[in-house]
Amino acid sequence: MASTDLKQIAPGVFVWQPGEGATWGLANCGLVVSGGQALVIDTPYTPALTDAFLAAARTAAGPGVALDRVAVTHANGDHTWGLQQLPGAEVFATHATLEHQCLEPKPQQLQALIHDSDPDRPLGWYFREHFGKFDFADIQVLPPTATFTGRRDLQVGRTPVELHEVGPAHTVGDLIAHLPEQRTVFAGDIVFAGDHPSHWAGPLKHVVRACLRILDLDPEWIVPGHGPLMRPDDLRTYISYLDDLSNQALVMHGQGRTAVEAARILIKEGRYRGLGLPERLAITLSTEFRHLDQDSAAPDLLELMNHAAHIAWDITAADPRTP
Numbered sequence: 001m002a003s004t005d006l007k008q009i010a011p012g013v014f015v016w017q018p019g020e021g022a023t024w025g026l027a028n029c030g031l032v033v034s035g036g037q038a039l040v041i042d043t044p045y046t047p048a049l050t051d052a053f054l055a056a057a058r059t060a061a062g063p064g065v066a067l068d069r070v071a072v073t074h075a076n077g078d079h080t081w082g083l084q085q086l087p088g089a090e091v092f093a094t095h096a097t098l099e100h101q102c103l104e105p106k107p108q109q110l111q112a113l114i115h116d117s118d119p120d121r122p123l124g125w126y127f128r129e130h131f132g133k134f135d136f137a138d139i140q141v142l143p144p145t146a147t148f149t150g151r152r153d154l155q156v157g158r159t160p161v162e163l164h165e166v167g168p169a170h171t172v173g174d175l176i177a178h179l180p181e182q183r184t185v186f187a188g189d190i191v192f193a194g195d196h197p198s199h200w201a202g203p204l205k206h207v208v209r210a211c212l213r214i215l216d217l218d219p220e221w222i223v224p225g226h227g228p229l230m231r232p233d234d235l236r237t238y239i240s241y242l243d244d245l246s247n248q249a250l251v252m253h254g255q256g257r258t259a260v261e262a263a264r265i266l267i268k269e270g271r272y273r274g275l276g277l278p279e280r281l282a283i284t285l286s287t288e289f290r291h292l293d294q295d296s297a298a299p300d301l302l303e304l305m306n307h308a309a310h311i312a313w314d315i316t317a318a319d320p321r322t323p
């Protein structure tokens with residue numbers, strides 16, 4: 001697994017980018033340093049990854065700067081399960097994220113799925129393929145300690161940081177972190193770069209709305225939850241993709257197709273050929289179809305993963321060179 005140093009993108013603003021594309025779980029993290037203070041933005045998935053990130057962050061922050069404040073963009077484990085490596089830190093998140101956290105799969109459940117599921121069936125194969133490299137066994141999930149609704153402004157030394165609630169979109173509790181002086185937005189999983197997103201809350205128009213709010217902030221840099229850094233034009237391209245997917249969903253829902261059928265059709269057409277993990281279309285389209293059906297029941301996460309796994313299994317069977 002790639003481990004990496006922090007990249008400085010503006011004075012006192014650093015990004016840790018462990019992912020290499022077509023991956024689950026390797027989320028970008030951020031660090032803001034000014035006047036002897038620091039703010040961490042999101043934590044990695046596992047204690048081992050978090051230790052690598054924090055070692056690089058402490059070097060970047062410099063001696064005597066405590067990493068005692070964290071903003072988490074949403075409740076998914078790949079952004080929050082590293083919190084136990086920062087005991088006692090003040091953790092900022094939306095109130096909706098705090099409420100959502102208890103609905104997320106537990107680390108030990110995920111660990112069991114990876115190791116106890118049948119490796120010769122799509123779900124077991126897929127979990128091993130994408131999550132087998134992570135060790136979730138000893139993770140204790142810590143809740144945010146400072147929650148808010150709407151907006152929360154922080155001061156990190158001389159650097160103002162605005163936390164804006166933009167969910168429900170990717171999850172029910174998303175926030176973005178805006179650094180107006182450095183013209184940088186940490187977008188969390190509102191934005192995925194390089195791979196298809198997996199949006200769990202939706203609908204897609206909420207994700208688009210959150211992206212438009214990011215553009216309104218006039219950033220130079222957008223740090224996606226996963227994948228390479230973006231410029232505003234990259235974000236406009238991503239918005240076009242979301243708009244197109246939303247339109248496709250509406251048409252195929254109207255034709256009486258299921259979300260999984262719709263995903264398979266779009267993949268077969270090669271409609272979004274440049275993006276990795278096309279099987280995630282089954283997840284995002286299932287979310288969109290639930291909204292079109294006005295179905296407010298909680299999604300069955302395992303069923304969604306199973307749909308994605310079957311699609312990936314079939315793609316791999318058709319072309320073994322494509323993982």
Ligand SMILES: [Zn+2]
Nearest residue numbers: 027078189225
């Ligand atoms: Zn993520």
